[in-house]
Amino acid sequence: MIGLRRKVEYFRRYRHILSVLFKYGFGHVVEKLNVEYYIESGKKILKIKSKEGKEQKLKGAERLKLAFEELGPTFIKFGQILSTRPDLIPMDYIEQLKELQDKIEPIEFGEIEEILNLNYGEDYKKVFKKVEKEVLGSASIGQVHKALLNDGTEVVIKVKKPDTDHIVELDISILYNIAVIIEKKIPELAYYNPVKLVNEFSKSIKKEMDFTLEGKNNDIIRMNFKKFKNFKVPKIYWDYTNEDILVMEFVKGKKLYDVLDGNLENGEFLAKLGANIFLKQILEDGFFHADPHPGNIFLVGKDTIVFIDYGMVGTLDEEAQENMAEILEGIVLKDIVKILNAFKNFDTLPDDLNERALKSEMRELLEKYYNTSLKNINIGKLIYEMSNIVIKYKIYVPADFFLMGKTLMTIDGIGRALYPDFDMIEVAKPFVKKLLIRKLSPERVGKKMLKSIKNYDNFFEGFPINMGVLFEKLKKDKIGIEIKSKDVKEFNATIDKTINKLSTSIIIAAIIIGSSMLIQSRTGFSIHGYSILGISGFVIAGFFGMVLVIDTFKS
Structure with missing residues (x-):
């Protein structure tokens, strides 16, 4: 029964989405999707609305913005994400979509109380002395109210609206289905990799729906600015925060x-x-x-x-x-x-x-x-x-x-x-x-050198296996190679020179890293706070580096 109800809900929502796209002049895209089972009601709406409204006389970017607004929370969020991606959509669309405001009519306070009781036991008043009915803010995912903890601390609570997870999951499944069809049937839009885009959006909005992640983000920036004057990040009250409710310090300001x-x-x-x-x-x-x-x-x-x-x-x-x-x-x-x-x-x-x-x-x-x-x-x-x-x-x-x-x-x-x-x-x-x-800086140069050494290490570690695979392929394909004695000697000499240069480079890199560590540690004999051994290491590395460069240019 649940599966049947979900299918009915899915088809109804799919039809509504396509209908709205028709209404705002994107019928040509919908028809290319070739999803006749869902389109029927959309065409009827198109015939009625196109006679009544002025929507289709607007520019494409304005029409898309209005369509997303009418389709609700998930699409408003999707539009906001798109507005940060000039690699995917033209600038005139970005200018319109960045104006999308995530402001939704608030739900009744009784529904908020039900969610609070569900999360804090039978009576949320054991945690909060008072939760004000006045809504401080209402968006697609959450609704915000001022409250008092039992010890009198003023806080703000952000409560996830009921069925939000279900609604977003439904819309994302439809968006994913449309993206798959676009990649198969509309080459000019497939270029933008819509499936990848929907997957990225899905990850992004699911992160926003987990209020514990928002709290962690808050605390990371709070920690980064703990010594910074004239900037404050609200405190999160973790004892009362979970995926559905965020409790944070009340900000007394404008x-x-x-x-x-x-x-x-x-x-x-x-x-x-x-x-x-x-x-x-x-x-x-x-x-x-x-x-x-x-x-x-x-x-x-x-x-x-x-x-x-x-x-x-x-x-x-x-x-x-x-x-x-x-x-x-x-x-x-x-x-x-x-x-x-x-x-x-x-x-x-x-x-x-x-x-x-x-x-x-x-x-x-x-x-x-x-x-x-x-x-x-x-x-x-x-x-x-x-x-x-x-x-x-x-x-x-x-x-x-x-x-x-x-x-x-x-x-x-x-x-x-x-x-x-x-x-x-x-x-x-x-x-x-x-x-x-x-x-x-020596530290940054050292890190880059270390990364290069690791890359060389990985290369040499895999070299015998890769060569074995290459020779196996040569053997199977019966490719003959004629090598003369003179060629072998020249080849060996070149290999020897290359390995010598590579070894020297690795030694120089190691000296630089070691010298960087000595300079940073500020231990032993020093000049103006810099380790003499560290400075000596840089001088030696510089000398060998110059020799290596000169030798390379000569060859």
Whole structure:
């Protein structure tokens, strides 16, 4: 019986989705899907609505936004994710979809009480002295209320709405089915890999539905900023938090939304503070709040900023951070080669890369910005547009890099609203300088060397097996190879030279790593705080390195 009910529900929802797509002028896509069993009601709606409404006269991007809004929570979230992916959809669609607001009518307080009782036993009042009926916020997944713990502590509780897991699971299964059909039947859309996109979205929204993960994200950023002044992250009350309910400290402040138009006396200070907070998250910590709209930012007193809602976060590894620093430096220096090299570091270049065309397109974009002052450049938007050009040439850029671009774009916009002369690039310069120094530090060089040594180790470890496989294939295919004695001697000599150079390189790398450790340990005899042995190691490594380079050029 449950299986039958689920099928009926599935078909009904599928029909509704297709009907809405018809209504907003995407019938040509639906018809290509060739799912006649679900389309019947959709065609009827199309005939009625097309006569009545003006929906189909709007641009495609506007129509898609309206369709997602009508289809509800899952599709609103899907649209928000798409708005961070210029590698998948055009910029006019991104501009529309990023306006999607996850604001849903609140459910009755009685339903909230049922969920509280379900999670805390028969009577939730054993935990909370009071839960206010007034709704502080209502989104697709959760609803927020103010409450008092039994010890009198003011808290905020975020409660997952009933049936959310079921509704999202149903919509994702339908989206997955549509994605599979698109890959099979619509080649021009299959290029965007819709199945992979739906799988990524599924992982993302399921993370947001687990409130313990949001709490952990909150605590990571709280720990990263424990010594930072004028920025606060709310405390999570873990004794009362689970997958369905998040209990956190109540923030006594004003939403940034409410003060943006207030001509704040310290607008410049707040703009720079907000930028410093996010640049630290992105370029130092590599773990950042990815949804910093003004509704998620509070002003406490005159000089303290508080962020809430850590459901969506992004991550950047050390290499991505350093690439970002190179890009920012390239923008300041107007160095297109430096910018392109940083993007190329993300991926192996395609064989058919048209580098001249890529440079030309990038130069054309940057010239638009170079005719104005650096402070007038929205750095997030520029990075977004540069990334969009790079992916056209099949150079992969990580999804979180786009998320970072969107985040910087938002922070830049908020900064300018607080202080019209706000200059994000000026605020970013110290972070960029620090990253570029880190890139050349003995510790970072040592790590890279160690990684190279491991790669060499893996290569030599697998070399006998790989050679055995190769000779086995040669034997089976009966491929004959004639080698003369002279050739063998020359070949052996070349191999000997190569192995000698490789051995020398490994020894040099080992000396550099050891010297780096000695310098960092600051033990034994030293000059200005640097180990004499460590410095000697670098000198020896430098000498052998020069010999190796000269020998390589000679050969």
